[in-house]
Each structure stands twice: as structure tokens, then as C-alpha cells.
Amino acid sequence: MNDFLPTETVGSQAASATDHLFYALLGISVAVVLLVSGLILVFSIRYRRGSKADRSELPPILQREVEIGWTLATLFLFLSIFGWAVSENFSFGTVPTNGLEIHVVAKQWMWKLQHPGGQREINALHVPVNKPVRLIMNSEDVIHSFYVPSFRLKQDVVPGLTTQLVFTPIKVGTFRLLCAEYCGTDHSAMTGKIVVMTPEDYSRWLDTSPASEDLVAQGRDIFTRLGCAGCHDARAAVRAPDLKGVFGQPVPLADGTVVQADETYLRDSILQPRKQIVAGFDPVMPSFAGRLSDAELETVIAYLKSLADTDGDTR
Ligand code: HEC
Ligand SMILES: [Cu+2]
Known part of the structure; x- marks a missing residue:
């Protein structure tokens, strides 16, 4: 069929x-x-x-009943189709x-x-x-x-x-x-x-x-090569957030809002650091837009995510 x-x-x-x-x-x-x-x-x-x-003609009262009847029936039918389609759509995204x-x-x-x-x-x-x-x-x-x-x-x-x-x-x-x-x-x-x-x-x-090399190892190399560790390492002189466990956690921002650190957030943090500043930090991180390809960016994000995996505690 x-x-x-x-x-x-x-x-x-x-x-x-x-x-x-x-x-x-x-x-x-x-x-x-x-x-x-x-x-x-x-x-x-x-x-x-x-x-x-x-x-x-039908008596007016019956005319009205017929009209209300078919209006409600079709309304109900279309709303149920809508509900069905929406629930399928949500389950695809799970x-x-x-x-x-x-x-x-x-x-x-x-x-x-x-x-x-x-x-x-x-x-x-x-x-x-x-x-x-x-x-x-x-x-x-x-x-x-x-x-x-x-x-x-x-x-x-x-x-x-x-x-x-x-x-x-x-x-x-x-x-x-x-x-x-x-x-x-x-x-x-x-x-x-x-x-x-x-x-x-x-x-x-x-x-x-x-x-x-697997994605995480490639990402770690790039992380070191681009000098990310120079700020984000716990021993660094610059004050920058510890990236361990950041993935998947809510991050409080300087403007008072809180965002979920998903892949898009990590990506934006690297390409447009000025867009969302982490609360309590100075906006000193330079943009890396144009300095790494999309494929390289993916590996860095995979590396950051692996930091969250290995060490489950929050920051
Ligand atoms: C000059 C120092 C410096 C360098 C180099 C640097 N960062 Fe940052 N980074 C910061 C600071 C400070 C913040 C917090 C303020 C902000 O959000 O911009 C930050 C924020 C971030 C965040 C958001 C962290 C959070 O807790 O939500 C990510 C992700 C990040 N950096 C990744 C990187 C990566 C990947 C590199 C290398 C490609 C890098 N950084 C290079 C200083 C730096
Ligand atoms: Cu195409």
C-alpha cells in the first residue's frame, strides 16, 4: 500500500x-x-x-440545529487531526x-x-x-x-x-x-x-x-592550538569560566537571563562571545569566527561536551 x-x-x-x-x-x-x-x-x-x-422550508429552530451540528462536527474533526499531527511532530523531536x-x-x-x-x-x-x-x-x-x-x-x-x-x-x-x-x-x-x-x-x-582521531581528541587539539586553555584553564591568569560540566547546564548571563548551554549556545559563545556574556565575567573573550571551519568547530563542541560527560558534577 x-x-x-x-x-x-x-x-x-x-x-x-x-x-x-x-x-x-x-x-x-x-x-x-x-x-x-x-x-x-x-x-x-x-x-x-x-x-x-x-x-x-424546515422550521427555523431545526435549521439552526442542523447548522450548529455540522459546524461543531467539522470543528471537532479538524481539531483532532491537528492534535494528532502536533503530537507526532513532538515525538519526532524527542x-x-x-x-x-x-x-x-x-x-x-x-x-x-x-x-x-x-x-x-x-x-x-x-x-x-x-x-x-x-x-x-x-x-x-x-x-x-x-x-x-x-x-x-x-x-x-x-x-x-x-x-x-x-x-x-x-x-x-x-x-x-x-x-x-x-x-x-x-x-x-x-x-x-x-x-x-x-x-x-x-x-x-x-x-x-x-x-x-575521534572528534573529542581533535577538539582537544584545536582547543589547545587556539589558546582557549590559556584563559579557560583553572590556573590561567585571566578570569574565565571553567568549561567542565557546562554543557546541558543553565548558565546565568550578565543581563539577568538564564540560558541552557546547548550546542547552539556553545557555538555562539565561540563565534560571537559578545552576544551572551556569562554573569560575573568580563567580556574579554575574542571572537573565533573565521579562525576555525565548521567541521573544526564541531570537534571543539564535541570536546566541550565530553568534559560534561566524564565529570558529571555541576560547576
Ligand atoms: C582571552 C581569554 C579567552 C580566550 C582566549 C577564550 N575565552 Fe572563552 N571565555 C572567556 C571569558 C572571560 C568568558 C566569559 C564571558 C563571556 O561569556 O564572554 C568566556 C566564555 C566562554 C564560553 C561560555 C562559558 C559558559 O560558562 O557559559 C565558552 C563555551 C567559551 N568561552 C569557549 C571558548 C573556546 C572554545 C575558546 C577557544 C576557541 C575560548 N573560549 C577562548 C575568555 C576567553
Ligand atoms: Cu543544498
């Missing part, structure tokens, strides 16, 4: 949920079309010119705790992906089946959109913003990946594939893929 939709197969959990919604909407629309066209047909025969049908985190950098005109162990891929993503995957996505230039029709999932990838996409592949196979946002001359060639493998094949694939 799913061949009806313009894609190969249902490849993720989100896909079947989306399809149920789609078929329910289709069913309701077909029912309404049949009802309305059936009534038109019946009435045009019954009340054709010259027929002896009863043409007197971040799994045991998920596989993949960093995605989009640029004109390719997808660059990196696994937690440092394996890099271009225009292809290998993942194990039945394990939640979380894509952490950034763009190096313009807006792109990560689109996997078989998963019924699409998410814009925006320069200067970290977006994410969560999915659980449920079927072994190869699925098309497309860019769904017009991004320049070779936009149509910005395609790739998602290869969903059995867990055994996936670990074999990981072993045979040339792994550079």
Missing part, C-alpha cells in the same frame, strides 16, 4: 506514523467528497424542475539518550558527515538498524535541507544555527538523501545515500573505515 507514496519504502519509525496521518487525511477527504457529490446528485434529481418534491550522534556539515554542494569515532563520509551515511540516530547539523555557506523521502523526514540546515534531526531506521537497505532547499548551481547534484546496515555489518564497516 505504501507504494502509493512517491518513495521506495518505509524506512524509519517516523515514516509509518506520517503515513498513517496521511492516509487518515486522505480517507476523510474522500469521504467528504463522496458525501458532498452524492448529495448534489440526489438533490439535483429530487428537486429537478417540474418534480413534485416537497419544497417547504532526543534519545542511547542514540548515535552524527555531525553533519552541509556545503555547496555536498554533505560531510562524521561519526563519533572519527570516521568521515561524504554524501553517504552508514548507520545500524533499529538504533536511534541524532544528526547535529550545520551549514558552511547557504541554507540546505537534509531530506530523506523514505524516512519522511526533512530538516533545514542553516548557517550559524545548529539544527538536529532524530530518526530510527527500521529497515536494512539504501535510501536516497537529497537537498531540498535550492542552494545554487549544483543543488540538484547534492544527493547522497543512507545505508542502513545490521549492527554486525555496521561495526565491521566502522573497523574498515579510515578513522581519523
